[in-house]
Amino acid sequence: MEPGGCDMGPAVKAVAAVLPAGGSGERLGGATPKQFCAVQGRPLVSYTVRAMERVSWISDIIVVVSPENIETMKSIIKKYGHQRVTVAEGGITRHRSIFNGLKLFSENEFSNCLLQKPEVVIIHDAVRPFVEEDILRKVVMAAKEYGAAGAIRPLVSTVIASAADGCLDHSLERARYRASEMPQAFLFDVIYQAYQQCTDYDLDYGTECLHLALKYCKTNAKLVEGTADLWKVTYKRDLYAAESIIKDSLSQQICIITDAKEAVVQVGFLLHESLRSQIKVEAVSVSLSKCDSHLQNTFSGQCYNFVCINDNKYAIEEIQQLVDMLEESNVPLLHPVILISVHLNSSENTSFSIDLEELTRMKKFAREVKRKNILVYGLLIQHKDNLPLQETVNSAAALIMALIKDRNPELIGQLLVA
C-alpha cells in the first residue's frame, strides 16, 4: 500500500475516520460516559477503534473526547495497543465535536502536527462498536461518487407528529422513511465546508451530518442499506445487548488439549463429539511444549477458549505452562481468555477426595492469572463404572459451554463436578 494511500483501488486516494466520543451518555445514566463503560472488561470505545483500525485502508483515526477524558482515552490507546489513532478535544455538542475532529486535517489549534488531509472522511459514532469493513467500503465508495453517503435502516416504529394540544397531528408513511445510522462518509472538502458555514443553531441542535452537506454544499447523499448491528448504544439495555453480542462472538471456537495418555485422549475425543454440534472444536494432543506449532497457530487464530484435560489433580503446572505460552504468543489478550482445567478421575480411584489446600492453591493461582486477562476454572470428570462415560462427558460439555458463554470472572478458581 502506498503511504497515505489506500488499497481500495485507485478510486480513493486517502481515507480517514473521525469518531465522536465526547458525549456524557445522559440517556444511559451513571457516572461513566457510555463510550468508557467496560464491556467484558474493555471500554466500549476500544471495540469501535478496533473495528476501524483493522481496516487497513483507513490511514488515520481521530477519536474526539471531552477535555476531562483526554488522558483516559490516551491510556486506553496505550493499554490496547491501538494504532494510527489521534485524540482530539470535543465540544459541547456532537456536531461541535465532529467539527473539532475534522479541524485536525485542516487547521490545528490543539497540537503542532497537522494530519494529511484525506480525500474521503468517515464519521462514525464511537458507541456503535459492530461496524464491518463491508459497509465502510460501501459508504466510502458512494461518498467518492456522490460527495456524501450514509448507512440507513428501516424504521422500527411509525413516526408521528403531535399538535400543540398533545393530540396526533399527522403520521408519516413508514415505508417511505428510513432511520439514519452510521457510518457516514464524505468528500473531506464537502463536509468541512459545510461545517464552516454552519450556524450556531446547526451546531447546537442539529443531529444529522448528511443534512449539513445538503444544506450548505447542495450534496445529496447516497443512502446505503446497513445491517442491524449498526445500532447506537444509547440506553442501558443497549450495553447488555453489546455485551451479549461480544460474548457470543467469543464463544464460537474452543481448543481441547490433551496429553498422549489413552484415557485422557478418549475423554478428549468424546468431549469433541459432544461439543462440536454447538461450537467449532480444535483438538490438540500434545505434551505441552513451548514449541508446539499447532497450538501456536490456534493462539494466533484468536481462539479465546481452552480446555486442558489431564489426570493429575488440578494440574496447576500444566495450566501455568499454557498461560506462559499464551503470553509468549504475543497475541494481545484483548478479551478474557477462558482456560478450563479438566481433571479426569477414573472409577478405580474411588478414594478421591477434595483437598482444601489444593482448592485454595487453585483459587490463588486463578486470581493471579486473572490480571493477565485469563479466567481459569476447574472441572472434575468423575467417571463411575455404572454410568456410560459419554453421559458424564456430556454433562462436562454442558458445564464447559456454560462457563465460556457466561465468562463470569467471579467464578474463577472454582471446581465444578460433572
Ligand SMILES: Nc1ccn([C@@H]2O[C@H](COP(=O)(O)OP(=O)(O)OP(=O)(O)O)[C@@H](O)[C@H]2O)c(=O)n1
Ligand atoms: N458533545 C458531544 C456529544 C456526543 N458526542 C458523541 O456522539 C455520539 C452519538 O451521540 P449520543 O448517542 O447522543 O451520545 P451522548 O450525547 O453521550 O448521549 P446522550 O444524548 O444520551 O447524553 C457518541 O459517541 C457521543 O460520545 C460527542 O462526541 N460530543
Ligand SMILES: O=C(CO)[C@H](O)[C@H](O)COP(=O)(O)O
Ligand atoms: O444517527 C445519527 C446521525 O444520523 C447520529 O448518531 C444521531 O443523530 C446522533 O444523535 P443523538 O446525539 O441525538 O443521539
